[in-house]
Amino acid sequence: MPELLRIDDLVVAYDGFRALDGLSWAVGAGEIRVLIGPNGAGKSTLLDAIVGKASIASGQVVFEGRRLRGLPESRIVALGVGRKFQAPGVLEDLSVADNVALAVRRRKGWLAAFRGSLEAGERERVRELLALAELDERPGRRAAELSHGQKQRLELAMVVGLSPRLILLDEPTAGMTRRETERTAELLRSLVPRHAVVVVEHDMDFVERLEAPVAVLHLGRLLTEGPLAQVRADERVREVYLGRRKEQAA
Numbered sequence: 001m002p003e004l005l006r007i008d009d010l011v012v013a014y015d016g017f018r019a020l021d022g023l024s025w026a027v028g029a030g031e032i033r034v035l036i037g038p039n040g041a042g043k044s045t046l047l048d049a050i051v052g053k054a055s056i057a058s059g060q061v062v063f064e065g066r067r068l069r070g071l072p073e074s075r076i077v078a079l080g081v082g083r084k085f086q087a088p089g090v091l092e093d094l095s096v097a098d099n100v101a102l103a104v105r106r107r108k109g110w111l112a113a114f115r116g117s118l119e120a121g122e123r124e125r126v127r128e129l130l131a132l133a134e135l136d137e138r139p140g141r142r143a144a145e146l147s148h149g150q151k152q153r154l155e156l157a158m159v160v161g162l163s164p165r166l167i168l169l170d171e172p173t174a175g176m177t178r179r180e181t182e183r184t185a186e187l188l189r190s191l192v193p194r195h196a197v198v199v200v201e202h203d204m205d206f207v208e209r210l211e212a213p214v215a216v217l218h219l220g221r222l223l224t225e226g227p228l229a230q231v232r233a234d235e236r237v238r239e240v241y242l243g244r245r246k247e248q249a250a
């Protein structure tokens, strides 16, 4: 698999505290990769650093051969990196379909996205994304009427609508029911190999369904990476989770 993203000896510090402490990692084009680790391990900071939201003290983030360090977030998104945050960020007063349409048109810039009507190709893409997120039944309803899980799926559809080669997801199943969580795993699997997906998660049933390599972060470094079963059996992984909340135990 050709390399898509490479993290080289990355350091991100907050007031002298190294949230990322010399992290190196790589992601290939079109694959799913999972990041786990105890609270405070640096998982969200890594996603922040990739999209230009955290200031990098040293090291590099290389995406498709290009160094991202120092670029503004809008530029990084335009280069093909999409990120979904923990909290849904949909526009509640717009319809479900219009939220997706905005994402599809955003590549042209925000102003263009709000102006004019959709081209035929864009309309088709909106339909595809609504179907992907299982929101195609009543596309005209206001986003505010959606359940929490549906809003999460809508936001996922919006991130995919930006057509990023790399999609970063921070705890995408937070607050979802078991059934919604299972469907989200299927949805993510359907995104590859068109997109590469990096998922931060602590729901191990969900992680298992992704059937993807699992990287364990601890103290801002990569502790180990491998298939879920191997990572779960790793004595060092068990140790870093000791004393943590039960639902986080690997």
Ligand SMILES: Nc1ncnc2c1ncn2[C@@H]1O[C@H](COP(=O)(O)OP(=O)(O)O)[C@@H](O)[C@H]1O
Residues within 6 Å of the ligand: 014, 019, 037, 038, 039, 040, 041, 042, 043, 044, 045, 046
């Ligand atoms: N904006 C920030 N300012 C100061 N400290 C931060 C900030 N963001 C994260 N941290 C600290 O960096 C460490 C890693 O945080 P984070 O990346 O959120 O961990 P995780 O997502 O793995 O739970 C934590 O100790 C956290 O308190």
Ligand SMILES: [Mg+2]
Residues within 6 Å of the ligand: 043, 044, 045
């Ligand atoms: Mg986090």
